[in-house]
Amino acid sequence: MYYDLYNYWMVIILMMIGLYIVIKPSNLIKKLIGLNIFQTSVFIFYISVGKVSEGTAPIFSSTHSVYSNPLPHVLILTAIVVGIATMALALALVVRIKSAYGTVEDDELQEQDH
Amino acid sequence: MNLSPELLIQLIILLPLVAAAGVVLSHRHPNIREAISLTIASSVFILVFLLYRQIINGETALVHWISILPGLNVSFKTEALSVLFALIASFLWIVTTLYAIGYMRSHHEQNQTRFYSFFAISIAAVMAIAFSENLFTLFIFYEVLTLATYPLVTHAGTEKAQKGGRTYLRILLGTSIVFFLPALIATWAIAGNLSFTVGGVFADDTPSLWLAILLVFFVFGIGKAAMMPFHRWLPSAMVAPTPVSALLHAVAVVKAGVFTLMKTVVFIFGMDTVGELITTDFLLYLAAFTILASSLIAMKQDNLKARLAYSTISQLAYVSLGVLLASEAGLLGSSMHIAMHAFGKITLFFCAGAILVVSHKTEISQMGGLGRKMPITMIAFFIASLSIIGLPPTGGSWSKYYLLLGSLETQHWVLMAVLMISSLLNIAYLLPIPIRGFFPAKSTVSQASDGSEAIQGSETIQEAPLPALIAIIITTLACVLLFFFPQPLFELAKMVGVAP
Amino acid sequence: MLDHLPILQVIVPLLAAPACLLLNNARLAWLFACLAGLISLVISVALLVQVQQSGVISYMLGSWEAPWGIEYRIDLLSAYVLLIISSLGTIVLLAANTGIRQEIAADKQSLFYVLYLLCMAGLLGIVATGDIFNVFVFLEISSLATYALVAFGRDRRALLAAYQYLIVGTIGATFLLIGIGLLYSMTGTLNIEDMANRLPVDTNSGTVYTAFIFMIVGIGLKLALFPLHLWLPNTYTYAPSIVTAFLAATATKVAIYLLIRVQFSIFGADFGGELIQPIFIVLGLLGVFVASTVAIKQSNIKRLFAYSSVAQIGYMIIGIGIGTSLSLQGTLLHLFNHALMKGALFLALAAVVYRIGSTDRTCFNGLAKHMPWTMAAIVIAGLSLIGVPLTVGFISKWYLVLASIDSGMWPVALLIVLGSLLAVYYVWALVESAYFGKADASATSSAPIKEAPLGLLIPLWLLVIANVYFGIDTRLPLEASASAASFLMGGGQ
């Protein structure tokens, strides 16, 4: 039966990869890419929760009676927007950091302030 | 005058605050400022005296201000020990103010307004401590007193003063936060009541081990009682101007400490309970150790104020010891000793201050022959020393007598011996000062005359400024009078711990 | 309109934000923002009264009943925290007009108010809502606004601090999101109360445990729970002082609120008790000691108080960890009290920055002569931080110690008081240099330093007076926190 959970496990692997990129000291932009992967994998997780076998997209029609759960979709729509908003702000910060420090590498930034 | 005791208590606490405000407002006019201080000090004493009359007649009062936490009120009550303490403190406030006027002016101290205002606030805190109805109220004003006296200790603003202030604050706040507060809260958690009650607040079935630990916490937590090893703040605080040392560190602050201890032992634990706790003996011997150790240290101090400070530590331990003996005579002795030591020690400090102002001398070794220039001061010093030692015809002999009686009653032979030895030590570190003052050893004289114009040469040395001198005379007389007429204090002290 | 108070509480500042943008004039924007703040303050008072009189208020957004639509649910706890946020937020806002003048470029000031209001509204929204996903959304609103506010700082390190905070904050929020997702998959609902009811009684479910841990860690990141606190000192140090005052007084409080909400309202007071409570206590104590010790060594006073905040958060966590009604009350009291003292301290620092431009320790030497009112404020707030009687700090310490003794945790009680001893050290070193330190020759040669302007002093002293007032007349916070605590412990009202 554990096979049936494989979907979640793939998501978990993705999450951890994303998180790894974020936490590992590296380029500030790359960290953001990692953050993006991390968040996206959480989105996939949510959508997976909402999937119903044999179901279709939750748009009412006379030909279908089984729909996937619309609620996770709604939540994730919101979460995607939140994610991109965060990204935009983060990138803006990166640009400013670049102009203030001349670099966007984690370790070089650390050195400059000590 | 027919003032109700409730009103009296509140006036006594609030009037010093009024004085503080008045001092701040009149900071441009030193004369008005000091007139305010004196007037209010006198009126407070009169009010306390009225209260004394009432309590002798058996009238008591309870004032409730505010309830900070449910069941924990800031309230005040009249009680024999309170009145005793308040009576001494308020009387000596007048005298000290008088003394301070002379001292501060001739010593050209800075920031006198700050000095007088915080002084008044401290007195307010002392009065509030004296009349506290419960341990919670007492704790609050105990802390207020610490903070209000801090600016007085660091008054000089020098590096040394700051360092002294830091030690002062660190030990007093530290002990009260680490020991006093937890003990207080634990008492509240266990007994559910912090009101001072004759016979104690704890239920009979409270495990005595807890109580024993609590007692240790209280004794250590009340850092103002200067029990070793938490005594170091007192010598540090000697950087303060002399009037501060005199009133606060011979009378108000340290006496607030032992007063708190007495209140706790008598009204929180109950005398009978304390007598049975396993830690009591340990604390008794700690007190005895403090008495001896600080006397010995005192002998080595050349700085007069430092010597007096260590003497104070030793004398405070007498009071603590008397309380912890948990016998009637011990308690009586302790209560009396609060008063007797106060008068004696304040006189000594006054003298030290007078010497400082006039001759700028702080070290004992420089004081040879000073008695000829300042005879009144030195005679006062001598009499006060007798009182501290406990020799007739001074008040100190009464309290020492009762303390001895207490240790005899409870058959603490070691302690009795300690008390005796300590008296001898007192003689050894106090009496040489006036003796040298009048009969300088040959070497000292030659040193002085060789070295500089130190004593003989300087024509400027004479008696202290008049206000200061009057103060000295008053307290010295009090020392003697208390030997012949100890009845008022005696009556009060006897009422302590007796159910109304 | 009285029925709509819960939503008005949030949307007044929320809609005032874009309005501020349209005003496009810093002074007008400030006045408008203050107005919005005051209105929301009035609303929060009204809400508290309403809740105390008639119990939990439930407000259905879009009139869809609870589990289907989003519910606003004001119970005693949320009303209490709402009051803290709106009052502190507004008082700090009053000081902002003067406070940011030196620190933020003139053409950005109206944006500052927009973001400030958004942040405040976001925080209010987190507290008011009864829907866990809605919490996430509003958490992000306030967080995004916070990141931008922090980046306003003059020092370039503010940018880095903001970035660091953003990464940590986003990871935290995403952890929370994972936790929410797991819970949703087990219960099929997002409404907090509904969720609590539907949570499998059999708590052995690994999914529920995992959800719990993820939510706690996520919130822990947000609230700077001890080992997860590394973002906080930088953020507080380099953000504009007004922002620091605001964040210290409100943002971490909301995170604590969230922690309490998750622990007590969703999972129930006993969930994971044996496991999580000792962890909380140990982490709290570690936070108190490590952060306080680090604080003592700081030469930048703003950073010093930032570390002290981490330590104070430790106290609140201890209260949650002990897990009795009494200790929870201690935490809630400290929530309020710490907001008051840290608000005052950071506002005072804002005043110092305004006049001197730095909060380095050396700048404080002899400063009491030049800025007596500001320094007196620091002294009183500092005493409150130590926990001296007659200040609010004493009250919360009292409850925390009482609670730990009451639960038989004597060592914890002792450690709590020892912790405040460390506070004596770092507060007093500052007081001493301000009053007795000798100013540098270089500092005195320039123009004499003047007392801070009234625009800063008045809000500052409002907070200082509150510090003393609520230390003496404790009824309001005491009653609110007591009933909120017993409510959370399931005792009802």
Next chain:
Amino acid sequence: MVVTALAIVRVSDLFAAVMLSGIYGLLSASFFVALDAVDVAFTEAAVGAGIFPLLMMLVLGVTGRYEKTKLVPIKADVVKKLALVLALLVTGALLVFGTLDMPIFGAADAPAQQHVNIRYIQQSPTEIGIPNMVTSVLASYRGYDTFGEVLVIFTAAMGVLALFSSQLFSQVTASKNKAKNEMHEHNVLRIVSKMLIPFILLFAFYVQFHGEYGPGGGFQAGVIFAAGIILYTMLYGLDKARQVIKPTVLRVLCALGVFIYGTTGVVSMLAGGNFLDYSVLANDPVIGQHLGILVIELGVGITIAAGMILIFFAFSQQAETQLGEQ
């Protein structure tokens, strides 16, 4: 997807990493389609494969394309890395442990499918009167979340504006940076795109109002609209784009969208309902719902489009100034 993600870990060419993350976005979008989440897929495609890489590229233009790699791995770093991996493994293991007790993937009887969901599926077509359940939930049942979402974008736009210089709003800047618009030279591209842009904008309007029936809605429409404008900007340069759409107007629009949404809520409050209760907006609740959703979707669209364009403008402006300085 795992492969893509791993590739991102390894690659030190940030440009490639961005491209890869774009692919990752597309992949997850198609994954969402497979999981019946068409609306989400639509959005993810627009955001993950569109806006996000676009912004990234702009930033890369400023910060440089390559990540600095250390030639010799320091030992302490290796230890740190190992600790990190270990921590992640623990976290991952915890999550796996968490999933063990979860309902089987796709199970129709899972709690998530049972409780709240049933009403959304069974009654929303009649209660709200529109077939797209996602839109119903989004705009009505959980309309307040969506309001929050709009505010998030608004906040982000404000944050970005706060971070960047306010030059954007001054009229005189017209910086003469020649290198900035290489695309000017590609005439074919210009003409094709010029023809495309009206269609893109048109499509945006379609998506805006079609959201009730198929996938789409205010958010997607806003993004597409923004994309059209962004394309225009890339072709003709920021200065020209700024003449077409003034940043000050955008700022007003951005706030306006929030107002439209908020006002709808307030109006329903004044009409006697609760905040965002559309049913009271018309005599017939269903028509009211219809109307409400239409209006708020418009608000969403406006704020999103204006916010996105504003963010984009701010970035390009900043990029220009910073490159100019360098």
